[in-house]
Amino acid sequence: MQLNTLQPRNRPSREKRVGRGGKRGTTSGRGTKGQKARAGAKIRPAMRDIVKKLPKLRGYRFHSFREKPVAVTLERIVAAFPSGATVDPAALLATGIIHKIKGTIPLVKVVGDASVNKRLTVKGMRVSRPAAARITAAGGSVVAG
Known part of the structure; x- marks a missing residue:
């Protein structure tokens, strides 16, 4: 018996890393496969993208850029x-x-x-x-x- 041949009697089994976030386990409520199951799969409305590019024109009647005293x-x-x-x-x-x-x-x-x-x-x-x-x-x- 050599030191380099010693093995632990019962090796700890590695936990399977399953779907982080969401509800319960492996797929986290996303179902299986398909565009909606993938990471970063967000369907973005085109109008929102346009509005987010123009921060000064957001909100009701555009008060966001008014200078406050x-x-x-x-x-x-x-x-x-x-x-x-x-x-x-x-x-x-x-x-x-x-x-x-x-x-x-x-x-x-x-x-x-x-x-x-x-x-x-x-x-x-x-x-x-x-x-x-x-x-x-x-x-x-x-x-x-």
């Missing part, structure tokens, strides 16, 4: 600017409240209803109704644009 809270604006200051996107950029996105100043929307105790002129930005009410109540103004 960056929300800035009224609380941060009040803390960053003195009374009588003019708040616009360039001023927000200078104070570091907003940052350029892809090299351009983004659209900005002032939100929130924090208490305002300074006269501020907000222009060149969208402003929510509660924020506009607080700014005008404190003697400031909201210029559309």
Whole structure:
């Protein structure tokens, strides 16, 4: 008897690898043979392929490519600017409240209803109704644009 001739008394039988995924065993509910049994057999509707190539035109009324404004809270604006200051996107950029996105100043929307105790002129930005009410109540103004 040599070491190289030794064999295990009962060799473990290798499990047969059968249809992964799906329901129960060998064919995983695909039946046998044919186009639908093969891997990657997907019948693709032609219209869907066209739509998927045009991601900007997907969805109802094509809002997917609309530029969304960056929300800035009224609380941060009040803390960053003195009374009588003019708040616009360039001023927000200078104070570091907003940052350029892809090299351009983004659209900005002032939100929130924090208490305002300074006269501020907000222009060149969208402003929510509660924020506009607080700014005008404190003697400031909201210029559309």
